[in-house]
Amino acid sequence: MNWCLVFIRNQSFKAMQALCVGGLCMLFTFAGAAQAQEEINAERSEQLGYMLKHDCGSCHGMTLKGGLGPALLPELLQGKGHTVDSLSVIIRSGVPGTAMPPWGPILKEEDIRWLSTHLLQSDLN
Amino acid sequence: MNRRIFLKSTLAASVLLGMGGCSSLSKEYWLPTGDLGIVIERADGKVALVNTSQRKKLAEIEGLGDLSHASAVFSRDERYAYIFGRDGGLTKIDLIGRRIDRRVMQSGNSIGGAISQDGSMVAVSNYTPGGVQVFDSQTLERVLDLPAIGKNGKASKTVGLVDAPGHRFVFSLFDAGEIWLVDFSSGEPKVTRFEDIGKQPYDALITPDGRYYIAGLFGEDGLALLDLWHPEKGVRRILPDYGRGEARLPVYKMPHLEGWAVAGNKAFIPAVGHHQVLVVDINTWQEIDRIPVHSQPVFVMSSPDSRQIWVNFAYPENRHLQVIDADNHQHIQHLQPGEGVLHMEFTPRGEEVWVSVRNKNEVQVFDTQTFEKLATLPVASPSGIFFTARAHRIGL
Numbered sequence: 001m002n003w004c005l006v007f008i009r010n011q012s013f014k015a016m017q018a019l020c021v022g023g024l025c026m027l028f029t030f031a032g033a034a035q036a037q038e039e040i041n042a043e044r045s046e047q048l049g050y051m052l053k054h055d056c057g058s059c060h061g062m063t064l065k066g067g068l069g070p071a072l073l074p075e076l077l078q079g080k081g082h083t084v085d086s087l088s089v090i091i092r093s094g095v096p097g098t099a100m101p102p103w104g105p106i107l108k109e110e111d112i113r114w115l116s117t118h119l120l121q122s123d124l125n
Numbered sequence: 126m127n128r129r130i131f132l133k134s135t136l137a138a139s140v141l142l143g144m145g146g147c148s149s150l151s152k153e154y155w156l157p158t159g160d161l162g163i164v165i166e167r168a169d170g171k172v173a174l175v176n177t178s179q180r181k182k183l184a185e186i187e188g189l190g191d192l193s194h195a196s197a198v199f200s201r202d203e204r205y206a207y208i209f210g211r212d213g214g215l216t217k218i219d220l221i222g223r224r225i226d227r228r229v230m231q232s233g234n235s236i237g238g239a240i241s242q243d244g245s246m247v248a249v250s251n252y253t254p255g256g257v258q259v260f261d262s263q264t265l266e267r268v269l270d271l272p273a274i275g276k277n278g279k280a281s282k283t284v285g286l287v288d289a290p291g292h293r294f295v296f297s298l299f300d301a302g303e304i305w306l307v308d309f310s311s312g313e314p315k316v317t318r319f320e321d322i323g324k325q326p327y328d329a330l331i332t333p334d335g336r337y338y339i340a341g342l343f344g345e346d347g348l349a350l351l352d353l354w355h356p357e358k359g360v361r362r363i364l365p366d367y368g369r370g371e372a373r374l375p376v377y378k379m380p381h382l383e384g385w386a387v388a389g390n391k392a393f394i395p396a397v398g399h400h401q402v403l404v405v406d407i408n409t410w411q412e413i414d415r416i417p418v419h420s421q422p423v424f425v426m427s428s429p430d431s432r433q434i435w436v437n438f439a440y441p442e443n444r445h446l447q448v449i450d451a452d453n454h455q456h457i458q459h460l461q462p463g464e465g466v467l468h469m470e471f472t473p474r475g476e477e478v479w480v481s482v483r484n485k486n487e488v489q490v491f492d493t494q495t496f497e498k499l500a501t502l503p504v505a506s507p508s509g510i511f512f513t514a515r516a517h518r519i520g521l
Contacts, residue, residue: 050484051440053168054167054168054193054465054483054506055377055378055440057193058193058194058378058379059378059379061191061193061211061212061234062167062168062191062192062193062211063191063193063212065191065212065234066234066252066253067193067194067211067234067236067252068236068252068282068299068327068379094375097344099325099327099343099376099379101375101376101377102375103375103377105375106377106441
């Protein structure tokens with residue numbers, strides 16, 4: 001695991017803003033983070049869907065309508081201008097100053113992009 | 126052998142149950158309620174009714190909405206359970222009728238609640254739009270709407286709501302960093318606010334004697350302590366520097382604090398961002414020890430005899446369960462019941478502990494002396510387990 005400063009390209013303003021809360025732009029990254037998304041098989045996608053509902057759901061609500069953390073419904077995320085890239089940054093690095101932890105240490109890059117992609121779609125339930 | 130007595134419903138019974146508008150006659154299952162309990166089936170909006178002596182699931186009650194993070198309190202006659210759902214639903218369940226007695230949608234998004242000292246009121250703490258609502262426990266009619274507007278002028282999420290002696294409720298404002306004390310002893314609610322108690326109180330506990338209210342802080346190290354015998358002395362900070370100089374580890378699930386974490390003269394508290402359980406002397410409020418544990422602790426619960434401390438953990442280490450000796454702080458057991466160990470509940474005198482294992486759709490029952498698994502009950506996505514003995518405990 002290596003912590004390093006990275007320059008963010010092609011990320012939305014919203015994600016930049018979120019990351020810069022607390023003045024920290026330390027990002028966790030994996031080699032090859034920008035590589036094309038690897039294939040997620042059916043078993044893994046089932047695990048990730050379960051995790052999103054139950055573990056992300058412990059803060060964001062099981063139906064993602066919010067709780068301690070904000071609601072993550074697709075129309076809300078789209079309305080805020082989020083993209084797969086911007087959501088991936090938040091999931092990977094967390095949001096300093098809030099309860100959102102960095103998931104980079106325990107999820108692979110393709111897992112994070114799968115979660116971001118599905119959060120923006122309405123196909124989870 | 127089935128000891129249930131099935132009472133044929135009568136018109137009188139249905140009137141007594143107060144089911145206004147319910148025209149059908151309802152069955153009743155007259156069992157003593159002292160060994161009953163409920164298990165939240167979080168994914169399906171259901172609650173399982175269990176018998177803790179027989180280790181059996183008796184029934185399922187449906188229609189409770191989004192139950193992620195749901196919790197419950199009991200009426201003092203142990204007939205009714207009040208379930209606080211994530212979607213803002215407050216549901217009153219009749220354990221004798223095995224059905225929903227009443228249900229109100231009291232907010233957009235709630236987190237927990239408490240029942241008053243005399244059992245007459247149920248209070249609910251909310252995330253959206255924040256604040257606390259108080260209801261008549263019989264009718265679920267609202268008696269108080271208390272928006273939690275902090276010193277900063279903004280509505281705040283409320284957490285750590287408990288009942289306290291003296292007809293009081295206490296809760297914390299997550300966003301505003303305040304503790305509020307609501308006193309109903311004169312009939313009219315009187316609110317005392319304590320500001321600047323620390324950043325982001327995430328949950329709180331009240332000691333079993335109802336004297337001390339302790340809020341855990343997420344936004345900084347330490348805890349905020351309010352002596353309810355002497356609220357005029359204000360809130361003081363304890364363990365202000367338990368994590369000083371150490372990098373915080375990511376917290377993948379917020380820890381919980383419950384009244385059971387006090388054992389004898391010690392409080393056992395999950396450290397935030399450190400894989401430790403903190404031990405505090407409740408006479409001096411000084412740190413006595415830090416016990417290294419497997420991962421980020423979520424629930425740190427004391428057995429009713431105060432001898433054992435059971436600890437579960439945040440994702441992705443939530444298949445583990447560790448047991449610590451409250452006397453010498455040594456680890457005495459490490460169990461792995463399965464993925465998704467979400468909650469534990471001791472039988473009233475602590476000879477057994479019931480454990481929710483979410484991903485396996487099981488509640489497992491362990492002997493607390495031998496750690497042998499005594500029973501496995503099929504329960505879909507179980508989370509919170511609540512036994513009726515809570516009805517008579519301050520803060521639960």
